[in-house]
Amino acid sequence: GNSVTQMEGPVTLSEEAFLTINCTYTATGYPSLFWYVQYPGEGLQLLLKATKADDKGSNKGFEATYRKETTSFHLEKGSVQVSDSAVYFCALTLQGAQKLVFGQGTRLTINP
Amino acid sequence: EAGVAQSPRYKIIEKRQSVAFWCNPISGHATLYWYQQILGQGPKLLIQFQNNGVVDDSQLPKDRFSAERLKGVDSTLKIQPAKLEDSAVYLCASSFSSRYNEQFFGPGTRLTVL
Numbered sequence: 001g002n003s004v005t006q007m008e009g010p011v012t013l014s015e016e017a018f019l020t021i022n023c024t025y026t027a028t029g030y031p032s033l034f035w036y037v038q039y040p041g042e043g044l045q046l047l048l049k050a051t052k053a054d055d056k057g058s059n060k061g062f063e064a065t066y067r068k069e070t071t072s073f074h075l076e077k078g079s080v081q082v083s084d085s086a087v088y089f090c091a092l093t094l095q096g097a098q099k100l101v102f103g104q105g106t107r108l109t110i111n112p
Numbered sequence: 113e114a115g116v117a118q119s120p121r122y123k124i125i126e127k128r129q130s131v132a133f134w135c136n137p138i139s140g141h142a143t144l145y146w147y148q149q150i151l152g153q154g155p156k157l158l159i160q161f162q163n164n165g166v167v168d169d170s171q172l173p174k175d176r177f178s179a180e181r182l183k184g185v186d187s188t189l190k191i192q193p194a195k196l197e198d199s200a201v202y203l204c205a206s207s208f209s210s211r212y213n214e215q216f217f218g219p220g221t222r223l224t225v226l
Contacts, residue, residue: 004154036217041219042219043115043116043203043217043220044155044203044205044217046214046215046216089154089155097168098143098145098160098167098207098215099145099157099160100145100147100155100157102154102155102156103154104152104153104154105152105153
C-alpha cells in the first residue's frame with residue numbers, strides 16, 4: 001500500500017544547528033510529496049512541496065528534494081531558530097487523488 | 113482571507129454518547145476533507161467531499177460515523193455512539209478544486225471520550 005515513514009522523534013537541537021528530518025515513502029505510480037508543519041495550538045500548514053522527481057521544494061529556509069531512486073523527501077534547514085519548534089509531517093498524494101497520506105510526524109524542539 | 117473554521121475546539125464526552133463537529137471551509141473551496149489524528153500519529157482521511165458529493169469515504173467507520181455537506185459549503189461530522197478509541201483531534205481541510213493539491217487545514221477539534 002501507499003505509506004510514509006518519518007524518522008523517530010522527538011528531535012532536540014540548539015539554535016543555529018543544521019536540521020535533517022528523514023522521510024521515505026512507498027507508493028504506486030508517481031506521488032506528489034509534501035511537508036506540513038503544525039505549530040503549537042495551530043492547524044497544519046503546508047511548508048513545501050514537490051510534484052515530480054528531482055524537484056526541490058523550499059520555503060522559510062527549509063528545503064527538500066524529491067528523490068525517486070531512494071524514494072525519499074528529506075527535510076533540511078541550515079540554521080534552525082527557536083521559532084521552528086513544531087511538529088513536522090511528511091505526506092504524499094497520488095496522481096488523480098487528493099487524499100493526503102501522512103507520516104507519523106516528528107516533534108522538533110529548538111533550544112536557545 | 114478567512115481560514116477554515118471549526119467548532120467546538122474541545123469536547124469531552126462519555127462513551128456511548130453522541131457528538132457532532134462543524135466545519136466551514138474557505139470561501140469558494142469545492143473540496144472538503146475530514147481527517148482523524150490520533151495522538152502520536154499522522155492524520156488519516158475519513159471522508160472527502162467534492163461540493164456536496166462524497167468522493168472517498170473508504171476509511172470512515174460507517175457503523176458509527178456519519179458526515180454531510182448538504183449545501184456544498186459547511187459540513188458536519190457525527191459520531192454515534194462514541195468509543196474510547198475515538199479520542200483524537202478531528203481536522204477539517206479544504207481545497208479550491210479536486211485538481212488543486214494544496215489543502216488548507218482548520219485548527220481541529222480535540223475529542224476526549226471517557
